[in-house]
């Protein structure tokens with residue numbers, strides 16, 4: 001059985017406070033986009049995990065899919081499987097690719113073996129695997145709070161626009177992003193600001209990771225400037241970076257982008 005885990009972008013991200021468990025409370029909007037991995041599972045005599053596409057840093061046995069299977073095997077009598085993950089979602093890009101693979105893997109195992117797991121139990125597995133993993137279970141636009149795992153559905157549709165994503169040749173780890181962040185309560189809640197016309201988002205919707213990540217990685221600041229110069233109504237770094245998305249009225253000319261950047265159109 002095969003599925004196609006997709007990436008997300010964050011339309012705004014306010015880091016509100018640091019918690020005693022080391023995590024941060026935030027408010028953000030998660031929005032699914034059309035950049036996908038491919039994830040296939042077959043029954044096998046022995047456990048196996050192989051990948052293709054973009055190389056994944058770290059040990060294969062720490063991959064979130066395998067960690068998800070270990071969790072599920074504590075609750076269900078599951079056979080050995082062979083997993084193939086074709087990685088296409090850029091890594092360390094603020095696109096939540098690893099979390100998406102894990103959430104889609106849980107849904108895939110549920111379907112493949114007819115486990116009929118309740119949504120709450122799936123969300124329970126996700127919480128162990130990563131703060132933004134839960135989002136990918138329902139995988140629809142949401143306003144998120146807490147550590148990024150408490151959701152309210154949000155009626156927002158960017159499909160009338162051209163959505164472009166640019167990934168410079170920079171890897172930002174989520175830990176690095178949170179370590180340098182300056183947090184504060186925003187004057188206006190994101191939930192209110194997102195109701196403004198897209199043309200007014202630039203002056204109002206921010207990502208609290210941008211200032212210090214732009215200082216350490218000026219190439220990312222340049223990508224955002226290039227998107228705005230190309231006519232973006234709104235441009236913002238996604239999550240912890242390094243990718244930046246732009247919302248355009250028309251398909252833009254992005255020939256000024258440095259050739260080391262990956263450009264994804266109509267996502």
Ligand SMILES: C[C@@](CO)(OP(=O)(O)O)[C@H](O)COP(=O)(O)OP(=O)(O)OC[C@H]1O[C@@H](n2ccc(N)nc2=O)[C@H](O)[C@@H]1O
Nearest residue numbers: 022023024094095096130131132147148174175178239240
């Ligand atoms: C920043 C965001 C924004 O959507 O995503 P990315 O842009 O990386 O995809 C998320 O908050 C990332 O979520 P996720 O990538 O699942 O984070 P985790 O693996 O749970 O945590 C990695 C590390 O980030 C920090 N962390 C994460 C979430 C949070 N609300 N507060 C934190 O301080 C912690 O130091 C933690 O050890």
Ligand SMILES: Nc1ncnc2c1ncn2[C@@H]1O[C@H](COP(=O)(O)OP(=O)(O)O)[C@@H](O)[C@H]1O
Nearest residue numbers: 057058063064091092093094095096097098101
């Ligand atoms: N299936 C997976 N895909 C990508 N990264 C994974 C996966 N499983 C574990 N990881 C680890 O998670 C880290 C963060 O990857 P990813 O979720 O793609 O980035 P981001 O936090 O920027 O959204 C990687 O550096 C890698 O070590």
